[in-house]
Amino acid sequence: xxxxxxxxxxxxxxxxxxxxxxxxxxxxxxxxxxxxxxxxxxxxxxxxxxxxxxxxxxxxxxxxxxxxxxxxxxxxxxxxxxxxxxxxxxxxxxxxxxxxxxxxxxxxxxxxxxxxxxxxxxxxxxxxxxxxxxxxxxxxxxxxxxxxxxxxxxxxxxxxxxxxxxxxxxxxxxxxxxxxxxxxxxxxxxxxxxxxxxxxxxxxxxxxxxxxxxxxxxxxxxxxxxxxxxxxxxxxxxxxxxxxxxxxxxxxxxxxxxxxxxxxxxxxxxxxxxxxxxxxxxxxxxxxxxxxxxxxxxxxxxxxxxxxxxxxxxxxxxxxxxxxxxxxxxxxxxxxxxxxxxxxxxxxxxxxxxxxxxxxxxxxxxxxxxxxxxxxxxxxx
Numbered sequence: 331x332x333x334x335x336x337x338x339x340x341x342x343x344x345x346x347x348x349x350x351x352x353x354x355x356x357x358x359x360x361x362x363x364x365x366x367x368x369x370x371x372x373x374x375x376x377x378x379x380x381x382x383x384x385x386x387x388x389x390x391x392x393x394x395x396x397x398x399x400x401x402x403x404x405x406x407x408x409x410x411x412x413x414x415x416x417x418x419x420x421x422x423x424x425x426x427x428x429x430x431x432x433x434x435x436x437x438x439x440x441x442x443x444x445x446x447x448x449x450x451x452x453x454x455x456x457x458x459x460x461x462x463x464x465x466x467x468x469x470x471x472x473x474x475x476x477x478x479x480x481x482x483x484x485x486x487x488x489x490x491x492x493x494x495x496x497x498x499x500x501x502x503x504x505x506x507x508x509x510x511x512x513x514x515x516x517x518x519x520x521x522x523x524x525x526x527x528x529x530x531x532x533x534x535x536x537x538x539x540x541x542x543x544x545x546x547x548x549x550x551x552x553x554x555x556x557x558x559x560x561x562x563x564x565x566x567x568x569x570x571x572x573x574x575x576x577x578x579x580x581x582x583x584x585x586x587x588x589x590x591x592x593x594x595x596x597x598x599x600x601x602x603x604x605x606x607x608x609x610x611x612x613x614x615x616x617x618x619x620x621x622x623x624x625x626x627x628x629x630x631x632x633x634x635x636x637x638x639x640x641x642x643x644x645x646x647x648x649x650x651x652x653x654x655x656x657x658x659x660x661x662x663x664x665x666x667x668x669x670x671x672x673x674x675x676x677x678x679x680x681x682x683x684x685x686x687x688x689x690x691x692x693x694x695x696x697x698x699x700x701x702x703x704x705x706x707x708x709x710x711x
Contacts, residue, residue: 343641344380344383344384344503344606344607345383345384345407345603345606345607345640345641346383346384346407347384348383348384349380349383349503349504349607350377350378350379350380350382350383350384350385350386351378351379351380351504352377352378352386352486352487352488352489353488354488354489354490354491355439355440355441355442355488355489355490356488357439358430358432358439358442360430360431360432360442361429362421362424362425362429362430362431362432363431363432363433363434364415364417364421364431364432364433364434364482365434365435366415366433366434366435366440366441367435368435368552368553368589369552369553369589370415370433371435371440371492371494372492372552372587372588372589373413373589374433374440374441374486374489375489375491375492375587376587376588376604377413377486377489378441378486378489378491379502379503379504380502380503380504380607381502381503381586381604381607381608382413382603382604382607383503383607384403384407385413386485386486387443387444387483387484387485387486388413388414388415388443388481388482388483388484388486389412389413389414389481389483390446390447390449390483390484391447391449391451391481391483392404393409393483394412394414394449394451394481394483397409397410397411397412398412398455398456398459398460399459401596401599401634401638408599408603408638408639408640409599409600409603410460410593410595410596410597410599410600411460411591411593411596411597411599411600412456412460414451414481414483415443415481415482415483416477416478416480416481417448417478417480417481417482418478418480419478419480421480421482422448422450422480425445425448425482426445427445427446427447427448428444428445428446429444429445430442430443430444430445430487431443431444431445431482431484435492439490440489440490440492441486441488441489441490442486442487442488442489443482443484443485443486443487444484444485444487445482445483445484446483446484446485447482447483447484448480448481448482448483449480449481449483450479450480450481451479451480451481452479453474453475453477453479454475456474457470457471457474457475460474460593460596461474461591461592461593461594461596461625462594462625462626463625465625467623468592468622468623468625469555469590469591469592469622470591470592470593470622473591492587494587495551495561495562496551496561496565496585496587499565499583499584499585500584500585500587501582501584501608503607503608503609506546506582506584506608506609507608507609509582510544510582510609513543513544513579514543515542515543515544516543516611517541517542517543517544517611517612518542518543518544518545518546518609518610518611518612519538519539519541519542519544519545519546519610519611519612519613519614519645520545520546520548520602520605520606520608520610520612520613520614520642521534521535521538521545521546521547521548521614522548522549522550522586522601522605522613522614522619522620523547523548523549523550523564524549524550524554524558524559524564524590525549525558525559525564525677526559526563526564526567526568526699526703527567527568527571527699528675528680528694528695528699529650529652529659529675529693529694529695529696530649530650530651530659530675532571532575532696533650533659534614534616534647534650535547535576535614537647538612538614538645539576539577539580539581541645542611542612543580544580544581544582545580545581545582546582546583546584546605546608546609546610547568547572547581547582547583547584548583548584548585548586548604548605548608549564549565549568549585549586550585550586550588550590551564551565551585551586551587551588552587552588552589552590553589554589554590555590555592555622556710557677557681557710558590558710559709559710560706560708560709560710561585562706563702563703563706563709564585565585566702566703566706567699567702567703568583569583569702570696570698570699570701570702571696571698571699573698574696574698575696575698586604588604590620591620592620592621592622592625593620594618594619594620594621594622594625594626594630594631595619595620595626595630595631595633595634595635596634597619597620598615598619598620598631598634598635599634599635599638599640601613601619601620602615602635602640602642602644603640603642605642606640606641606642610642611642611643612642612643612644612645613642613643613644613645614645614647615631615632615635615644615645615646615647616646616647616648616649617629617647617648617649618631619631619632628649629646632644632646648661648662648663649661649662649674650675651665651672651673651674651675652672652673652675652691652693652694653665653667653671653672653673654667654671654672654673655667655671656671659693673693675694680694681710684703684704684709685709685710
């Protein structure tokens with residue numbers, strides 16, 4: 331694991347310089363309107379609140395290709411995933427640069443975009459460069475290939491906050507930065523997860539707590555792949571862990587409303603940038619970060635991030651497993667024993683244990699965490 335650089339300290343620098351903030355919409359009439367899906371609503375929310383700074387809207391063609399080819403915006407700022415607004419042929423032929431376009435979710439005006447660019451793109455090229463595959467077995471590829479291959483670019487000039495579950499528990503970057511300042515934290519480690527906390531995750535979080543002033547636990551809520559955990563299960567299991575086992579004055583917990591793309595190395599960069607915008611100085615990247623199946627190597631995300639200076643330190647962590655010989659949690663760096671002595675925290679193993687109603691071993695889950703999961707009627711998406 332990478333040791334924290336004590337010379338780093340909390341500052342107000344968001345990615346690209348300053349935290350983006352966008353006002354709410356007012357009642358207007360537009361010549362053009364587009365219906366958007368829930369994932370786009372979440373993207374707009376994260377643009378509006380600065381979570382995706384420096385983005386102020388959806389990418390134009392130059393930024394799009396720069397991101398695909400170099401993992402940078404055209405101005406050189408590191409950025410690894412394209413953020414685009416899919417439109418159809420009708421909109422492509424009717425919307426002109428300079429037009430204000432109303433974006434509707436359901437029947438309600440949700441946001442306004444000022445059109446700057448409309449372009450076609452090659453969906454397979456996007457998949458090859460971002461996901462390193464065109465296999466439809468990859469959920470990110472499957473979603474990309476369902477698109478139109480036409481994008482509308484432009485700044486979001488106004489947007490409302492969505493009415494979605496768990497907003498009362500949600501902290502925005504302006505709020506987390508204030509909390510970190512008030513607590514006097516100089517080093518803050520961000521922790522990304524889309525799962526309930528098993529003991530391997532807890533071990534990594536405790537390592538971060540030992541080496542930083544505080545930890546920001548920021549689990550992803552929203553649509554994920556089948557078999558991932560339901561949002562309420564993630565929230566309740568983390569509440570149980572934090573209340574029972576962590577010093578509360580050293581942990582800040584808030585969900586992140588965001589749709590995973592399972593982009594492995596590329597998505598890991600976005601995860602780090604978002605936590606930088608929340609005010610973190612460090613970010614944990616573990617084994618198979620943001621991966622799915624066997625599409626990426628176990629530490630590809632760590633290797634990719636070594637090539638970029640993001641303005642947030644990457645805290646690389648090795649896989650944590652339970653060693654039967656050591657009789658404790660360990661990593662390959664501190665455990666000398668052979669593979670058949672090691673029990674790995676595979677997602678499949680843990681999900682099967684929960685589905686079958688089996689009581690997991692204490693080295694897999696804390697009792698309080700397991701109890702909070704067990705009582706949930708629907709555990710998986």
